[in-house]
Amino acid sequence: MKKRRSAIHRKDVDVKINLYCPDCGTLHIDRGWYALKPHRWHLCYNCRKKFWVSKLTIGVGKF
Numbered sequence: 001m002k003k004r005r006s007a008i009h010r011k012d013v014d015v016k017i018n019l020y021c022p023d024c025g026t027l028h029i030d031r032g033w034y035a036l037k038p039h040r041w042h043l044c045y046n047c048r049k050k051f052w053v054s055k056l057t058i059g060v061g062k063f
């Protein structure tokens with residue numbers, strides 16, 4: 001029997017965060033492949049600039 005209701009994986013919480021583009025301040029939400037694989041270089045969909053985050057993360061927006 002699998003307990004699907006068990007607590008949120010701590011790893012997920014640590015990796016998935018709210019990211020804002022340092023250049024234009026737009027909330028960065030990763031999609032597709034990027035939403036599955038934590039990464040350091042994020043491409044802003046608004047200003048098309050890349051920004052670097054010191055640890056591996058996935059931008060999920062507000063939830």
Ligand SMILES: [Zn+2]
Pocket residue numbers: 021022023024025026044045046047048049
């Ligand atoms: Zn931007």
Ligand SMILES: [Zn+2]
Pocket residue numbers: 028029030034039041042043058059
């Ligand atoms: Zn990203």
